[in-house]
Amino acid sequence: MRKATATIPVTVIGGFLGAGKTTFVNHLLATGGPRTAVLVNDFGEINVDATLIKGHDGTTMTLTNGCICCSIGTSFIETMCEVLDAEVPFERIVIEASGVGDPWKIAEIALIEPTLRLDRVIVLADASRIAALIDDARVGATVRSQFERCDVVLLSKTDLVDAAALGAASAAVLGLRPSLRIVATTRNSLPTLDAPAKASTFRADSPAASDHSATFRSFAYRRDGAFDRGRIAGAVAALPPELLRLKGSCRLDGEDAPQVFQMVEGVWSLSPADQPDTAGIVLVGVGTADLPEPAVLDAILDRALAAGAAA
Template sequence: MMAVAPTPVTVIGGFLGAGKTTFLNRLLAAGTTRYAVLVNDFGEINVDATLIERHDGTTMSLTNGCVCCSIGSGFLETLGRLLDGDERFDRIVIEASGVGDPWRIAEIALIEPELRLDGVIVIADASRITRLVDDLRVGDTVRNQFARCNVVLLSKSDLVDETDLDAARRAVLSVRPDARIEILARETMPDLSLLGNRRVSAFRADGVEDDAPDHEENFRRWAYRRDGAFDRGRLAAAIKQFPPELLRLKGACRIADEAQPLVFQMVSSDWSLSPVDRDQEAGLGSIALVGVGTRDLPPDAELEAILDGALARPARA
């Protein structure tokens, strides 16, 4: 019986709001490669609705023949189910948590005979990375993500001029002087097989444990779910009240007088609302947001009170 070649693995890392999920959606929509995708960001799957064919809560069958799984109770358990299944994929892509170390995930491919680590990609927001690497709260986490990656993709380059783009490059090089840096353009999608480095095994795999602590222990998650809708003006005012310890907030919500649900995205103090094709948060209520902050994030009740003040009031009878 002919031996089956190991499946190449690409790990995608990057700090909160860098654009990992946007990159992943573009990757899945772009080509004919059959991917198995494991997503660890926020413990949620966030894949463009137009790509989804079936969804059972933890696994999505995608219209291009790929599958996407949430890394639920344990990464090794999820990966084991994938490897033991009947389907075979051209590549496994793993999206690391925005506050985690992508190398901790990549080490698995160095010790699993059925896998071949093909590269660790870190996506960096060109409009924010110069501030993030020196941020007293999150700088250590951001710098650590660059430590053993093969390539850094600068995202959101359309939001900065050439001077700021050069500053973003210098910020990455200040952490990793030998880093390979590429610009992630909207018009083109890089070939993952060309971004890796077959010599990644030169890095030692340190006894990998499924539940081993990493930089995530320095951060805290928060979830907000409500029926009803936000008032757009009150929401804008509420966001200004958020403490700086809340680094990221995203999810689905409804806005009063808007027919369709919207995707809410907030990174630092920048936020946006964009339309979705369908309500991806079915069963979780009309508003379902998840956030990440530093471990000094105020109590949930304080954060909830801020958003509760943004809810649209019911019309009087």
């Protein structure tokens, strides 16, 4: 790792599945600012505006504004070393934590590595769901842990709830830590990282990392061909409630443009994809530990395939 002449500020972004991390990271990429390296779990998690992409090699997207978007892949440390060894040093690093992970575990890297400086830990919380998630018997412990050491909470999707629900969401978060700073946001009113932040006052002696594999299970669905638009609703309705999140890209029968598929706890949507070369169907999901076997989920989603699509 090259010896740096100055420390690089690191911002870690956390939040439970469907909280809006993708929207926020994409916003940061689009708004420019300092030369930034954005590290995400997988490119499938980020739909970068095609007009921003200068080129990509499957591991790193080079953007026209001088920033890059890197896939963390199998080794976070290796990816971080590559970023720090870049020919032209980056001025800022933004890291998106897993939706079921503890963002503080990533933030600790910035406290240990002398070339890095922890700027802030930001956690997004969906205003329409956070109060229920905090008390949820299945995922509540994971959700609550994400707020334990963050510096600021972005309460997202506030335009989708009424005043009473917004108040309940804020109260639920403040019930965990009364001193937390909460910023209400919508898709069209997200902040930037231009304002300096005080270094986190938390020490790096936090408890050992939790074994999320004992609490959550992942799921991947890949098919050639396309979905039949008329069958998707029925298939999604048949998915078990243990499947908390499902997202990815897909083709629709008879339509040229690929679609981004999003589902959070049974609520789903399709929207045009920014990448026109997307082929077939690739969906990734996260569920609770009692999520049915992949073959069961495959069979449900296969019901939505267009006639003649490969199952």
